[in-house]
Amino acid sequence: MRHLLSTRDLDLADAIRLLDVAEDMATVSTREVKKLPALRGKTVVNLFFENSTRTRISFEAAAKRLSADVINFSASGSSVAKGESLKDTAQTLAAMGADAVVLRHPSSGAPQSLADSGWIDAGVINAGDGTHEHPTQALLDAFTIRRRMHGAASRGTNLSGVAVTIVGDILHSRVARSNVWLLTTLGAQVTLVAPPTLMPVNMTAWPVEVEYDLDRSLLRTPPSVLMMLRVQAERMSGDFFPNTREYSRRWGLDDERLGRLPEDTIVMHPGPMNRGLEISAAAADSARSTVREQVTNGVSVRMAALYLLLAGERLSPPTPTSRMRATT
Amino acid sequence: MSARIVLQAADITRAVTRIAHEIVEANRGGDDLLLLGIPTRGVPLAQRLHAEIRRIEGSDAKAQVGALDVTLYRDDLGSNPTRTPHPTNMPLSIDGMTVVLVDDVLYSGRTIRAALDALSDLGRPRAVRLAVLVDRGHREFPIRADFVGKNLPSSSKERINVRLTEADGDEYVSIEGRAHGEAGTGDGSR
Known part of the structure; x- marks a missing residue:
C-alpha cells in the first residue's frame, strides 16, 4: 500500500x-x-x-x-x-x-x-x-463494529449481515462517505438518514438505503449499529434546518429513541459530540455507546x-x- | 533444482519427542515453563512439544504454550515487501518464567534476535531457551539453539523446506537446490 x-x-x-x-x-x-x-x-x-x-x-x-x-x-x-x-x-x-x-x-x-x-x-x-x-475514521468504525460483533475472534471476519444506520449531516460528512464505501465492501447494509436538506442530491450511485424519517427507518430496518454524526455548524453556511431543537427532536438520538432500540444495538459517534443535539447524554454514556472505544x-x-x-x-x-x- | 527429503514425518515426531524430554530434563519438570512458538511453523511445533510434555509429566503439568510474533521487531522490514504480522498469544505474564522459543529452522539468527527484543518488551523472563527443528548453520549473530531436532549443514544457496501437517497439509523436511556435481560452481543457482 x-x-x-x-x-x-x-x-x-x-x-x-x-x-x-x-x-x-x-x-x-x-x-x-x-x-x-x-x-x-x-x-x-x-x-x-x-x-x-x-x-x-x-x-x-x-x-x-x-x-x-x-x-x-x-x-x-x-x-x-x-x-x-x-x-x-x-x-x-x-x-x-x-x-x-x-x-x-x-x-x-x-x-x-x-x-x-x-x-x-x-x-x-x-x-x-x-x-x-476520512478513511481512517471509517476503518476505526469498522474495527469497533467487528470487535463488538466477534470479540476475540474478529480476525479475518467481515461485516456481512450487519445493518448500519448513519444519521445526520450526510451532505457535509466525509465520515459518512468513507463509511459507506468501506462498510459495504465489508458486506454490511448501510442506511442513511438525514433531513432532505442535508442529504446529497442524486444518490443513485451510492450502495445504500436513503431515509428522511428517523423513526420510520428505525422501525423498518432495526439497526445493529446506529451511528450519529455531528451537526457540523462550521460547514453550514445556509439554513439547513429551522433550529437545533427541531433537529434534535426529529433526527437526534434522545432517551426515548434510545429505549426503543433493539437490545444489542450499539451506538457510535465519531466525536466531538454535541450532547443534547444529535445525541443525548444518556445515549452517549450508556453501555452500548462505543465512543471511547x-x-x-x-x-x-x-x-x-x-x-x-x-x-x-x-x-x-x-x-x-x-x-x-x-x-x- | 532437486529436492531431497531429509526428515520424514516419523523422524519429525521422534525429534519432537526427544526435544520434549530434553526440555523437561533441563527444566527439572514442567513448572514455570512457557513454550512460545514463532509463527508460522514454530506455533504448531510448540503445541506438539507442549502436548508431549503433558504426556511425559502428566496432564497436571504446569507448562504453558503460546505464540510470539516477531514481525514488528525484524531488522529487514525496510528491504522486503510489507510483511503482515501474525497474532501474538501470551497465555500469562512471562515475568519469572523459563521461556522456550520454538522455531522450525535456525539460520542467520535474526529471527531469534527479533524475538529476544520482543520478549524484553513483554517482561522479564527468568531464562530464555531456544528449540529448533532444524539448525542449518550460517549464523550472523552470536546465537545458538539449546535443543535441536536435526543439525543440517547446508550451503547458503540451498533451500530448506519444512512442511508440517497443521500448516501445510503434509509433513517432511527437504533440502533443495544445487544438484550433485554442481558443488562448488558458486553463483547463480537461486
Missing part, C-alpha cells in the same frame, strides 16, 4: 488485512511497553490545514508507538498563513526527508493531488479532506495504516498503480 486516500479504493482483502493488522497493534496497546521498533528512523509529518485535535493526536500517538519521529505542522501560524501553496509546503517537507504525510485539508481531493503530484515521494494518508473522505481503536487502526504504508521497501520510482503486495 503506497497511499491511503480513500476507502473506495480498498477491496475486501485490503480492508480485512488492514483491520487484522490493527488487531495486532491493539494487543500492543494493552502491554506495559506500548512501543514497537517497526518504524524506527522514519519521519511522519502531520500536515493539518484544518483544526483537529483528536485526529492529530491519534496519528501522533500511533506514529510514536511505532517509534517513528513525528513533526506536527498546522496551517495556522505557519508559512501557509503567509500564503505558501500546498506545492511549496510539500516540497519543503520532502526536503526534510518526510516518509509519510498525514494530510487534513478543507478542500476535497487535496490528498489525491499531493499523492499524484510528484512534489514529494512520501506516502500520503488522508486524514479528512473537505466533504470527501472508537478513540482507543483509532490509534490501533492508524498504527496499522502507518505500518502498511511505511514498513516495507519503497518502490522507486513509484508506480501510480502500486497496491498492497502479497507477503511471504
Whole structure:
C-alpha cells in the first residue's frame, strides 16, 4: 500500500488485512511497553490545514508507538498563513526527508493531488479532506463494529449481515462517505438518514438505503449499529434546518429513541459530540455507546495504516498503480 | 533444482519427542515453563512439544504454550515487501518464567534476535531457551539453539523446506537446490 486516500479504493482483502493488522497493534496497546521498533528512523509529518485535535493526536500517538519521529505542522501560524501553496509546503517537507504525510485539508481531493503530484515521494494518508473522505475514521468504525460483533475472534471476519444506520449531516460528512464505501465492501447494509436538506442530491450511485424519517427507518430496518454524526455548524453556511431543537427532536438520538432500540444495538459517534443535539447524554454514556472505544481503536487502526504504508521497501520510482503486495 | 527429503514425518515426531524430554530434563519438570512458538511453523511445533510434555509429566503439568510474533521487531522490514504480522498469544505474564522459543529452522539468527527484543518488551523472563527443528548453520549473530531436532549443514544457496501437517497439509523436511556435481560452481543457482 503506497497511499491511503480513500476507502473506495480498498477491496475486501485490503480492508480485512488492514483491520487484522490493527488487531495486532491493539494487543500492543494493552502491554506495559506500548512501543514497537517497526518504524524506527522514519519521519511522519502531520500536515493539518484544518483544526483537529483528536485526529492529530491519534496519528501522533500511533506514529510514536511505532517509534517513528513525528513533526506536527498546522496551517495556522505557519508559512501557509503567509500564503505558501500546498506545492511549496510539500516540497519543503520532502526536503526534510518526510516518509509519510498525514494530510487534513478543507478542500476535497487535496490528498489525491499531493499523492499524484510528484512534489514529494512520501506516502500520503488522508486524514479528512473537505466533504470527501476520512478513511481512517471509517476503518476505526469498522474495527469497533467487528470487535463488538466477534470479540476475540474478529480476525479475518467481515461485516456481512450487519445493518448500519448513519444519521445526520450526510451532505457535509466525509465520515459518512468513507463509511459507506468501506462498510459495504465489508458486506454490511448501510442506511442513511438525514433531513432532505442535508442529504446529497442524486444518490443513485451510492450502495445504500436513503431515509428522511428517523423513526420510520428505525422501525423498518432495526439497526445493529446506529451511528450519529455531528451537526457540523462550521460547514453550514445556509439554513439547513429551522433550529437545533427541531433537529434534535426529529433526527437526534434522545432517551426515548434510545429505549426503543433493539437490545444489542450499539451506538457510535465519531466525536466531538454535541450532547443534547444529535445525541443525548444518556445515549452517549450508556453501555452500548462505543465512543471511547472508537478513540482507543483509532490509534490501533492508524498504527496499522502507518505500518502498511511505511514498513516495507519503497518502490522507486513509484508506480501510480502500486497496491498492497502479497507477503511471504 | 532437486529436492531431497531429509526428515520424514516419523523422524519429525521422534525429534519432537526427544526435544520434549530434553526440555523437561533441563527444566527439572514442567513448572514455570512457557513454550512460545514463532509463527508460522514454530506455533504448531510448540503445541506438539507442549502436548508431549503433558504426556511425559502428566496432564497436571504446569507448562504453558503460546505464540510470539516477531514481525514488528525484524531488522529487514525496510528491504522486503510489507510483511503482515501474525497474532501474538501470551497465555500469562512471562515475568519469572523459563521461556522456550520454538522455531522450525535456525539460520542467520535474526529471527531469534527479533524475538529476544520482543520478549524484553513483554517482561522479564527468568531464562530464555531456544528449540529448533532444524539448525542449518550460517549464523550472523552470536546465537545458538539449546535443543535441536536435526543439525543440517547446508550451503547458503540451498533451500530448506519444512512442511508440517497443521500448516501445510503434509509433513517432511527437504533440502533443495544445487544438484550433485554442481558443488562448488558458486553463483547463480537461486
